[in-house]
Amino acid sequence: QSVLTQPPSASGTPGQRITISCSGSSSNIGSRSVIWLQQLPGTAPRVLIYNNNQRPSGVPDRFSGSKSGTSGALAISGLQSEDEADYYCAAWDDSLKGGVFGPGTKVTVL
Amino acid sequence: EVQLLESGGGLVQPGGSRRLSCAASGFTFGSYGMAWVRQAPGKGLQWVSGISDTGGGTYYADSVKGRFTISRDNSKSTLYLQMNSLRAEDTAIYFCVKGLGRYDYIKSDHWGQGTLVTVSS
Numbered sequence: 001q002s003v004l005t006q007p008p009s010a011s012g013t014p015g016q017r018i019t020i021s022c023s024g025s026s027s028n029i030g031s032r033s034v035i036w037l038q039q040l041p042g043t044a045p046r047v048l049i050y051n052n053n054q055r056p057s058g059v060p061d062r063f064s065g066s067k068s069g070t071s072g073a074l075a076i077s078g079l080q081s082e083d084e085a086d087y088y089c090a091a092w093d094d095s096l097k098g099g100v101f102g103p104g105t106k107v108t109v110l
Numbered sequence: 111e112v113q114l115l116e117s118g119g120g121l122v123q124p125g126g127s128r129r130l131s132c133a134a135s136g137f138t139f140g141s142y143g144m145a146w147v148r149q150a151p152g153k154g155l156q157w158v159s160g161i162s163d164t165g166g167g168t169y170y171a172d173s174v175k176g177r178f179t180i181s182r183d184n185s186k187s188t189l190y191l192q193m194n195s196l197r198a199e200d201t202a203i204y205f206c207v208k209g210l211g212r213y214d215y216i217k218s219d220h221w222g223q224g225t226l227v228t229v230s231s
Contacts, residue, residue, distance in 0.1 A: 044223045056219050092216050098171050099157030099216030
């Protein structure tokens with residue numbers, strides 16, 4: 001069972017905006033920053049968002065992150081077919097003294 | 111360009127040992143925390159271990175504590191994971207992860223392509 005909670009799936013039509021939530025606690029998201037990763041089928045994970053809302057170079061600005069209290073969220077605007085992937089949130093946990101992940105959210109473009 | 115190249119994966123018997131390596135390039139290796147994250151077949155991501163920039167601080171998931179050892183050689187820009195007493199449930203792709211700062215072990219900006227470890231008789 002994952003320490004962070006994410007919905008198992010999300011979907012939308014091309015051009016739509018979808019949001020994926022990530023719920024944690026005071027020992028992880030509540031006191032640490034959230035990262036979001038995208039994993040396309042058969043490939044390694046890629047960092048989309050770090051420090052709650054910062055994008056590495058090369059990540060389109062269609063992807064945005066936010067954090068409020070013990071929850072984070074990833075928004076994908078202008079949804080495209082190539083956005084079909086698994087999305088994971090992660091954070092450091094001060095109680096466990098280790099990294100924790102959400103179970104992943106599978107995004108489908110209808 | 112940051113590159114992380116894992117190696118050392120393969121088939122190992124239960125109870126056996128394996129050492130993974132991650133050769134880093136494109137950045138000042140000794141200035142960043144590093145980590146290993148794994149993914150069992152068809153499953154999600156699991157954080158395994160992290161190490162600070164100098165190697166003075168190391169952290170482990172409970173599932174590998176006492177069996178795995180993370181280390182680094184900054185002169186060779188290489189990260190290691192020594193895995194002992196391997197179990198079937200350790201079967202996974204192991205990813206090398208570059209932290210954003212000296213003490214970052216999950217907050218990251220680059221991941222390697224991974225190396226597959228299969229524990230089976």
